[in-house]
Amino acid sequence: MNWDYGVAPGDAAVAKLKPAYSPFVDGRYVEGGDPLAVHNPTTGERHAEVAAACAADVEHAVGAARRAQVGWGTLPARRARLLFRLAQVVDDRRDELAALEALDAGRPVRRARDDLTAVAAHVRSCAGWADKLEFAGFGPAPRPVGVLGVLVAGALPAVARRVAPALACGNAVVLVPDPDAPLGALVLAEAAAEAGLPNGVLNVVPGGVLDVDVDAVAVTGPPAFCRAAARLVPGRAVARETTGGLAQIVHDDAPLDQAIDGIVEALGEDQRVLVAESVADELGELLRERLARLRVGDPLDHNTDLGPMSSVQRRDRAVALATAADDEGARRWTSPTRLPEHGWFLAPTVFIDVAPTMRVAREEIPGPLLPVLTFRTPAEAVTTAGAPRAAAVWTDKGSRALWTAQRLPAGIVWVNTVNRWEPAAPAAALSDHLVF
Amino acid sequence: MTATVPAPPAETPPGVLGRADVGRDDRSLRRFLHGLPPVDEAGLERRSAWLAGRRVAASAERQVLDLAVSMVDLTTLEGADTPGRVRALCAQAHRPEPTDPEVPQVAAVCVYPDLAAVAAEALRGSPVGIAAVATAFPSGRASLPVKLADTALALDGGATEIDMVIDRGAWLAGRYGQAHDEIVAVRALVDGRAHLKVILETGELPGYDDVRRAAWLALLAGADMVKTSTGKTSPAATLPVVQVLLQAVRDWYRTTGERRGVKAAGGIRHAQDAVRHLVAVHEVAGPAWLTPALFRFGASSLLDDLLRRRRTAR
Structure with a gap:
């Protein structure tokens, strides 16, 4: 028998796609510079535009992060509480974020939903560490690095694996998302604001160049991407997680x-x-x-x-x-x-x-x-x-x-399994320098 | 491996892979069965969950519900079965929806062997098959002569399909040869007269590896279909178990070029479960298995739910 299931399309409106996005800095969308076109890979058509972060926006973001980090880094119990709330917001907005990943990155929506469940689990696991770091065996007083630049070529799970531990340890983050699919990261920052994370703790600057004064840089992506990112910030500690392979x-x-x-x-x-x-x-x-x-x-x-x-x-x-x-x-x-x-x-x-x-x-x-x-x-x-x-x-x-x-x-x-990113399982490339 | 689209396996005569290729005693059968690729439980269940998440569009729903109806072995296996109850069942099997002649007939009715004659009489002239359970169903705890006499009773009554049980005691004790030889003996008796389904009673086997091995044993011994359960134990037909059986008949086809069938029996009550199983048939074994000749549901209440859903489907 020739059996076609027919199409069971999810509702694209769930993604709440907006026609225009811009850098998310200091708790709100800012104007940004030249618009970058974002395409829907399923149709090849342009479905939104994102204003690229210009040098001033990146500077603004780093400044906001530095101001926010002072309070964020000193109150571990509050960090834990807010990150738990972020995990909840991600869970609540799972379908929206999954549909957005499907529209923007071409990830099949059922897989994307599993991804988002893993993202929330990861944030939750890190939240649990936030106020217990002193007892984690890293010495008497583990301290945050300060303002962390994060570059990720990858979807939300890769972003969460970088950003969640950094935030839990008391750092403020300036994130440059994947140029091919930047929307998920922007909405994640929105979700962080919704969860009550202080303004400036998580900033997202699409297309931004992180050659400014951050304290350390964490990069996730293919080897060439990591090398290029490391060259941008000479003299800084760089944590690389090469993807692929x-x-x-x-x-x-x-x-x-x-x-x-x-x-x-x-x-x-x-x-x-x-x-x-x-x-x-x-x-x-x-x-x-x-x-x-x-x-x-x-x-x-x-x-x-x-x-x-x-x-x-x-x-x-x-x-x-x-x-x-x-x-x-x-x-x-x-x-x-x-x-x-x-x-x-x-x-x-x-x-x-x-x-x-x-x-x-x-x-x-x-x-x-x-x-x-x-x-x-x-x-x-x-x-x-x-x-x-x-x-x-x-x-x-x-x-x-x-x-x-x-x-x-x-x-x-x-x-006998693959891609089971358990938040509690250690996962790091051997070449990683542990910075947070 | 070749670099082009694979051609279907060349047709080879049936029975090309038989006991002679495997061995004649418990030990050599064991070596063969334990040499089959293992099954990873977590992965198997993960795939089942993925398949269960398929959604069938409304436009295709009617077609698939009709297919499911045509695959049902409408079953009554109670101590309290009477000729009257069997006749009523046969009437429903022949014309599942009296008000709608478009609804197909079910594949067969399934009864105890002593009632096969009643069913045969009630279904005279109808294409609906008469399946009878036999070989000391459901436990299989009887001597071989008793099991063969049980089978003969069903055949003489007019059964066109025999659902036999394997000897789980022999299987669990490692007497694979005995379990095999009993199937061969029943096969010899029914040959040319009826279709043979072999019930593995997977709920009594220790794990998915054993399900795969038992399926291969039954196929080697000449089963036309491998069937999950008697319906008397729980769990019965689950999606992962059916998936293992589908893999076994698919691998049998790859090895011998011969298509054997699968029957999922017990625990399938809702139309939605049936559709999930059909998705598994479609994707694990292949579209060629989407026919009542190669896939069946053994169920008593499933038919009603299929018809209920069919009335609301477009």
Whole structure:
């Protein structure tokens, strides 16, 4: 039977999208400079504009943050109370923020809702630390750094992982959000104000350049983005969390069906699949069967598994990377799934016969491309994985999972699951300097 | 792996994978069954939750409710079943909605073996199948001759489908060979006369790994369909369990080129549950399984809810 579920579109109005946004500084939207167009990746059309923060706005934000930080940094119990309230506001506005992420970043709305639940959980977990830091074992009097510049290339969960601990420790934050999808961060700042956080504690300056006098900088993004950000603020402490480089390591005793689920769940992220050669054919067969049935389309549709890419530049980079993989001799399989006519969509594409030296095996993968590399032994898997940001190890054997986790220099290693960002689980790249 | 869109597996003769390929004793069967890929519980349940969240648009709802009706094995399995009750059930199975001839007939009625003859008489000339539970349903605790006599009673009564239970005691004690051979014996008896469904009673198996292994054992022994439960224990048909069975028949098809079916029985009472299961059939096994020949619901009250929903659907 040919069964199409039909479309079950969510209500775009839930997102409360406004035609114009501007930097959020000192508790309110300020005028800002030249407008930047923000596009809906599903249609490719411009759906809002954001006034970019000019140098004066960034200065204004840093000044406001500095004033606010004095009080914010000295009253831990009040910080805890307000951050708990922020978590509640995020929970209350979950559907709105999720719809906004779907409209602005192309994240399927059901996934976005789970993301927002995780954001609230993260804020809540950090709130619990705020008045207990003295007893956390960091010495007798852990002190805030002061004004923290935060640059994030990523969606709200990545923003929350940076901003929530910084606020809980008593810092004030000036945040430069992802240029491809800045709206979620702006609304988060609005939510913070609604929760009663003092003006100036969290400022969001889209398109701002943080070359001013902040006390430290925290960057989340692809390696090149992190390096560029670090160069902007010479002499400052920089905490880097490089994104990308998720290694899915599938051993020969893996729960294959669930490994496929995990790979599909993380589709669109910068991930590589490393599979034991003896099960590579079977995994490939199951993966192709699954990807052929994947529902690619409008991220506001509840039945969508994979949405568009967040910007046309990312899409073009993905296409270029795929072409390079062809040239270098990888073999490609493209899902025959139906793609919408408009928007920045790309069909899920699997590459096999990938050598670790090829570009597709080394560079950031901006879209639903899946390079599959094979290994013969667990040791070879670890070597081939290199230094991923995160890894998922799929095996039925506990000792093998632990062995792999000990040897991989990854910020977090999941066993038989992926992307479960537990707020209480430590997750940091090894190169991080702890600044807060 | 190949670089092109995979062609469907080449047609191979049925039964190409059988006991001979696996082994003849408990130990070699065990080696085969325990060599199947494991199932991760948390991941399986996560996927089930994702599938359960699919929303079927109003425009497609009627079509899918009709499909669900056509897959129902309308069941009565009570100690108090009488010929009169079975005849009433048959009337409902043949014409589920007397006021609306567009509503399809259900797939079969499902009764105890001694009442198969009553059902066969009541359904003479109707395409509705007569399914009878057999082999000392629901416990399966009887000797093989008794189980075969039970099956023969149903067949002689006119049953076109036999729902047998596996010997869970033998399974849990590791006597895989015995569990297998009983299915083979029943298979030999029903061959050419009826369709064989094998009930795994998944609620009595320790975990999803065992569900997968038991499904493979039944498929190896010649089951036309693997069925979750008797409906006498709880939990019965849950979405994760049905997903494991669907994976088993999908993998069987990939290995042998032969399509076997799945029956979800017990605990499915609402139209919404049925639709969720159909979504799982569609996405885990594939659209080819969306037919009463390859997927069934064993239920007594589900039909009423499907019809209720159908009346309000456009």
